[in-house]
């Protein structure tokens with residue numbers, strides 16, 4: 001039997017391309033370091049893409065959507081039906097990520113991994129339903145092992161489609177009412193922190209709502225928080241869309257596509273995936289710092305330096321889509337700026 005996709009080899013970044021990109025940055029007509037993170041991003045992309053002219057176009061955005069059985073515990077400000085309704089909105093072009101994808105001229109695909117209210121079949125939605133949502137993680141494991149493998153494989157297929165389309169940057173988004181409970185529980189298990197430190201309002205719970213959500217996560221962690229192995233955490237506390245994101249990110253690294261990581265839920269998926277495959281870490285760029293309070297701890301654990309902090313907390317891949325033009329700028333500056341020699345500009349004084 002062949003190994004599952006998430007066990008395939010991941011190519012290391014090219015050190016010669018990194019060294020040449022670093023050397024070129026010093027020659028460009030600017031004080032060394034003055035373009036800050038735009039410099040390091042261009043150098044990272046050059047090494048990842050094994051290219052002296054890094055480029056993020058075409059960009060692929062894949063939004064993974066699924067429902068969560070833990071909604072039975074009353075942990076979200078919104079009803080579960082919104083997940084299916086938003087899938088239709090993504091496809092119809094009216095959601096925030098639909099607008100941003102158009103603006104970026106990025107390919108957008110929406111992948112339905114299973115909702116309680118069947119999402120209307122629409123063009124542009126890939127049906128990859130595993131079940132009408134996960135089981136209630138406060139009372140039983142969120143998913144079975146075959147369901148977890150199916151979700152990981154669904155993510156890998158999205159990475160394969162991105163590679164076939166020639167994508168040079170992958171943005172993974174998510175939609176799932178209740179998924180901040182799942183992501184917070186996963187983060188607690190993976191980071192060995194208490195729910196009080198990593199739980200927040202999600203779509204907009206008040207203080208009482210957050211206190212109840214913390215109690216639900218405590219219950220879930222008591223039931224199955226002891227096994228901190230990443231597949232066990234994904235299976236017992238995760239969501240289908242979170243597992244698919246983990247599979248997609250590993251699949252992108254396997255195929256040589258850099259990933260721009262979105263907000264809290266996507267970062268938790270990335271953390272689980274990095275625990276599974278530490279070499280994935282090189283392939284992740286971080287878009288923004290979400291308002292969800294657990295995000296900072298997850299970013300710190302990933303040693304991430306997010307590009308933006310806009311107080312966003314939408315999900316869908318929206319923070320990454322907003323940050324993507326910064327990567328375009330970083331590449332354009334790296335590729336097109338004149339050198340001191342070309343432009344006849346004097347370098348720094350001795």
Ligand SMILES: O=C(O)c1ccc[n+]([C@@H]2O[C@H](COP(=O)([O-])O)[C@@H](O)[C@H]2O)c1
Pocket residue numbers: 075076077078174175176177178179180181201202203204262263264265266290291292295312313314315316
């Ligand atoms: O990306 C984030 O940082 C983020 C923070 C808070 C909420 N969300 C979105 O809100 C939904 C989950 O919120 P909740 O309260 O239902 O758990 C889900 O569809 C996410 O895309 C996303």
Ligand SMILES: Cc1cc2nc[nH]c2cc1C
Pocket residue numbers: 078082086174175176203314315316
């Ligand atoms: C309307 C709505 C849109 C979303 N997009 C991502 N999560 C969401 C949650 C809600 C409630």
